[in-house]
Amino acid sequence: xxxxxxxxxxxxxxxxxxxxxxxxxxxxxxxxxxxxxxxxxxxxxxxxxxxxxxxxxxxxxxxxxxxxxxxxxxxxxxxxxxxxxxxxxxxxxxxxxxxxxxxxxxxxxxxxxxxxxxxxxxxxxxxxxxxxxxxxxxxxxxxxxxxxxxxxxxxxxxxxxxxxxxxxxxxxxxxxxxxxxxxxxxxxxxxxxxxxxxxxxxxxxxxxxxxxxxxxxxxxxxxxxxxxxxxxxxxxxxxxxxxxxxxxxxxxxxxxxxxxxxxxxxxxxxxxxxxxxxxxxxxxxxxxxxxxxxxxxxxxxxxxxxxxxxxxxxxxxxxxxxxxxxxxxxxxxxxxxxxxxxxxxxxxxxxxxxxxxxxxxxxxxxxxxxxxxxxxxxxxxxxxxxxxxxxxxxxxxxxxxxxxxxxxxxxxxxxxxxxxxxxxxxxxxxxxxxxxxxxxxxxxxxxxxxxxxxxxxxxxxxxxxxxxxxxxxxxxxxxxxxxxxxxxxxxxxxxxxxxxxxxxxxxxxxxxxxxxxxxxxxxxxxxxxxxxxxxxxxxxxxxxxxxxxxxxxxxxxxxxxxxxxxxxxxxxxxxxxxxxxxxxxxxxxxxxxxxxxxxxxxxxxxxxxxxxxxxxxxxxxxxxxxxxxxxxxxxxxxxxxxxxxxxxxxxxxxxxxxxxxxxxxxxxxxxxxxxxxxxxxxxxxxxxxxxxxxxxx
Amino acid sequence: xxxxxxxxxxxxxxxxxxxxxxxxxxxxxxxxxxxxxxxxxxxxxxxxxxxxxxxxxxxxxxxxxxxxxxxxxxxxxxxxxxxxxxxxxxxxxxxxxxxxxxxxxxxxxxxxxxxx
Numbered sequence: 001x002x003x004x005x006x007x008x009x010x011x012x013x014x015x016x017x018x019x020x021x022x023x024x025x026x027x028x029x030x031x032x033x034x035x036x037x038x039x040x041x042x043x044x045x046x047x048x049x050x051x052x053x054x055x056x057x058x059x060x061x062x063x064x065x066x067x068x069x070x071x072x073x074x075x076x077x078x079x080x081x082x083x084x085x086x087x088x089x090x091x092x093x094x095x096x097x098x099x100x101x102x103x104x105x106x107x108x109x110x111x112x113x114x115x116x117x118x119x120x121x122x123x124x125x126x127x128x129x130x131x132x133x134x135x136x137x138x139x140x141x142x143x144x145x146x147x148x149x150x151x152x153x154x155x156x157x158x159x160x161x162x163x164x165x166x167x168x169x170x171x172x173x174x175x176x177x178x179x180x181x182x183x184x185x186x187x188x189x190x191x192x193x194x195x196x197x198x199x200x201x202x203x204x205x206x207x208x209x210x211x212x213x214x215x216x217x218x219x220x221x222x223x224x225x226x227x228x229x230x231x232x233x234x235x236x237x238x239x240x241x242x243x244x245x246x247x248x249x250x251x252x253x254x255x256x257x258x259x260x261x262x263x264x265x266x267x268x269x270x271x272x273x274x275x276x277x278x279x280x281x282x283x284x285x286x287x288x289x290x291x292x293x294x295x296x297x298x299x300x301x302x303x304x305x306x307x308x309x310x311x312x313x314x315x316x317x318x319x320x321x322x323x324x325x326x327x328x329x330x331x332x333x334x335x336x337x338x339x340x341x342x343x344x345x346x347x348x349x350x351x352x353x354x355x356x357x358x359x360x361x362x363x364x365x366x367x368x369x370x371x372x373x374x375x376x377x378x379x380x381x382x383x384x385x386x387x388x389x390x391x392x393x394x395x396x397x398x399x400x401x402x403x404x405x406x407x408x409x410x411x412x413x414x415x416x417x418x419x420x421x422x423x424x425x426x427x428x429x430x431x432x433x434x435x436x437x438x439x440x441x442x443x444x445x446x447x448x449x450x451x452x453x454x455x456x457x458x459x460x461x462x463x464x465x466x467x468x469x470x471x472x473x474x475x476x477x478x479x480x481x482x483x484x485x486x487x488x489x490x491x492x493x494x495x496x497x498x499x500x501x502x503x504x505x506x507x508x509x510x511x512x513x514x515x516x517x518x519x520x521x522x523x524x525x526x527x528x529x530x531x532x533x534x535x536x537x538x539x540x541x542x543x544x545x546x547x548x549x550x551x552x553x554x555x556x557x558x559x560x561x562x563x564x565x566x567x568x569x570x571x572x573x574x575x576x577x578x579x580x581x582x583x584x585x586x587x588x589x590x591x592x593x594x595x596x597x598x599x600x601x602x603x604x605x606x607x608x609x610x611x612x613x614x615x616x617x618x619x620x621x622x623x624x625x626x627x628x629x630x631x632x633x634x635x636x637x638x639x640x641x642x643x644x645x646x647x648x649x650x651x652x653x654x655x656x657x658x659x660x661x662x663x664x665x666x667x668x669x670x671x672x673x674x675x676x677x678x679x680x681x682x683x684x685x686x687x688x689x690x691x692x693x694x695x696x697x
Numbered sequence: 698x699x700x701x702x703x704x705x706x707x708x709x710x711x712x713x714x715x716x717x718x719x720x721x722x723x724x725x726x727x728x729x730x731x732x733x734x735x736x737x738x739x740x741x742x743x744x745x746x747x748x749x750x751x752x753x754x755x756x757x758x759x760x761x762x763x764x765x766x767x768x769x770x771x772x773x774x775x776x777x778x779x780x781x782x783x784x785x786x787x788x789x790x791x792x793x794x795x796x797x798x799x800x801x802x803x804x805x806x807x808x809x810x811x812x813x
Binding site for chain 2: 174619696
């Protein structure tokens with residue numbers, strides 16, 4: 001298909017496909033809701049039952065979206081040809097020579113572990129070098145770190161990475177002093193400073209790794225399709241060891257390609273931007289994607305938190321297309337290592353997605369993106385609905401236990417109105433819901449089995465099926481816990497309470513018992529009360545709800561146990577929950593692992609010292625830090641100069657432990673203080689002062 | 698300010714240790730480190746002999762700084778030595794002055810869009 005007909009036909013195809021999807025969702029939801037009404041004691045005729053049916057219909061429509069998307073994905077992948085694939089015609093070994101396309105790879109970070117971030121950059125850089133196309137790319141680490149130790153660690157690791165790769169003037173480091181609008185502000189700051197130098201930018205997350213060939217192909221695809229503003233890849237989750245994360249990785253590998261293909265089938269050029277592992281055309285991004293602040297206070301107003309969806313909607317509003325390259329490999333990310341870390345991330349996402357409800361009604365957006373905003377909000381809102389559904393059902397069950405049956409509700413009548421309970425109908429509905437939920441997982445397994453050589457990468461047929469069963473079991477165990485927390489997040493956000501935006505824990509550190517009790521204690525208690533009440537009042541309803549309250553009651557040990565890397569590794573040894581990257585590790589991930597395993601010598605070797613102490617004590621780190629500060633020494637007001645002199649004396653006499661993070665930042669920003677403190681710490685004959693800075697002589 | 702008798706042996710040992718610790722941070726080859734430390738200590742002894750106003754540690758470290766600046770070996774080797782080490786603070790100052798962490802600015806505008 002030539003490019004002109006491609007551009008003309010995708011919009012028509014997308015329209016038809018969306019109408020079909022809508023029709024299928026409505027049809028399945030209406031049929032299922034009718035069944036739901038039938039199995040209720042009064043067939044949905046009371047207000048309570050009507051509410052139950054309405055909530056059920058909404059939830060069923062929600063899960064059937066996923067089901068029909070999976071069917072579309074299955075159809076797309078099984079056909080093995082997609083005329084709308086954005087990578088169609090992009091060669092494996094491409095050269096960017098003669099295109100004049102320069103690309104900046106942006107890595108926004110905020111108080112992340114510098115070693116991990118730079119190991120990922122190094123792996124990507126080396127992979128890109130192998131393609132012979134590195135000269136078309138520059139790397140930018142855009143730091144919003146305000147932790148003084150992390151700030152200095154980033155500087156050290158930047159210098160060390162550039163030195164080891166010979167990449168000075170290709171890998172750049174920029175740290176913002178004011179973290180306005182967080183990540184989106186950081187990217188916008190890059191665009192304003194250097195955006196004009198580049199045709200494209202590829203945005204990474206702190207834990208992203210991408211294959212060089214993938215990066216080159218992304219640029220090539222953008223060159224081939226000049227109307228595309230954003231091209232998103234479908235990143236694969238890798239590198240985790242804990243049980244919960246390995247379960248997520250496995251699910252991501254087995255299901256995501258089908259779901260991504262399904263999303264692509266429906267969305268085509270109106271796709272998502274997930275904020276990372278995507279290529280963006282810089283000029284239209286700068287023109288259309290400056291994000292306004294929403295009226296009102298956070299969390300509903302203020303700066304837009306989940307900026308990526310909004311940027312996709314804005315660039316599309318400007319006439320540029322957004323595509324999902326679902327068939328492009330070599331794009332990796334990492335999932336949170338523990339349930340608690342996942343939930344902390346979800347709390348931020350929940351707040352951002354709910355904020356989108358306001359944007360969904362903004363003028364000029366395309367209906368496809370309005371739908372995406374509502375879909376995003378529903379990702380968390382559905383949990384609250386599920387919670388409401390369970391609550392209403394419990395009220396109905398308890399009310400039925402106490403209610404005296406009314407056999408003649410219409411007054412005198414020949415026939416009584418028996419409150420009838422149809423267990424078979426209930427089982428049929430349960431079975432239908434299970435099919436909608438679990439059939440896509442089976443589709444994915446079938447797709448893997450149909451592809452030659454794929455099953456081996458999951459440990460063989462038996463292990464693949466066992467892993468699939470294990471994943472289903474574990475996700476069913478975690479689902480009620482997630483539901484409870486997501487409901488709480490939605491509720492809290494609707495109440496107007498804001499959450500912080502701290503760094504994610506990306507290492508495989510487990511969850512401690514006390515932390516788990518603090519997070520899950522209330523949920524466990526509520527579940528115990530709920531289960532006890534049902535057991536005493538309505539025994540049959542108790543058994544029906546046992547798959548929900550049992551995981552909630554066990555949530556504390558579940559959370560701790562699933563966060564253990566040792567448990568995850570045991571499953572790996574058994575060949576369960578394997579992913580292809582664990583069987584055949586790609587070069588980029590090998591390089592990442594090697595970098596993380598290698599000992600950090602040279603500049604960063606000050607064992608036990610934090611970044612701030614290194615910047616003062618270690619002469620090389622001190623020099624790097626001074627070199628990266630603005631050299632202009634501003635003339636300070638007398639009061640400020642006096643304050644800083646006092647700070648210098650405090651640092652010297654009381655040592656680094658006496659300083660707050662803010663005081664450390666003040667010192668690190670002032671080249672005179674940094675230089676003077678370095679000199680005085682080394683010159684001092686006072687052993688106590690020297691020792692407080694880690695100098696033992 | 699100190700007046701009076703010359704410093705104890707223990708003070709000089711501490712000064713020696715301080716100088717060697719500093720040199721260790723610079724990742725210099727062992728022999729070169731020892732030579733620099735010896736020179737720095739000799740200079741410090743000479744200066745303190747004339748006017749013992751400062752402590753051996755202070756004077757030795759200052760002498761070392763002067764020596765490092767005089768030697769100027771990093772400039773000869775460029776910012777990164779063939780052994781892959783970043784040799785000295787003077788070298789690093791030069792390095793960060795020449796190889797910047799950011800490219801030259803090329804400002805553009807990115808105005809927040811309107812939302813109604």
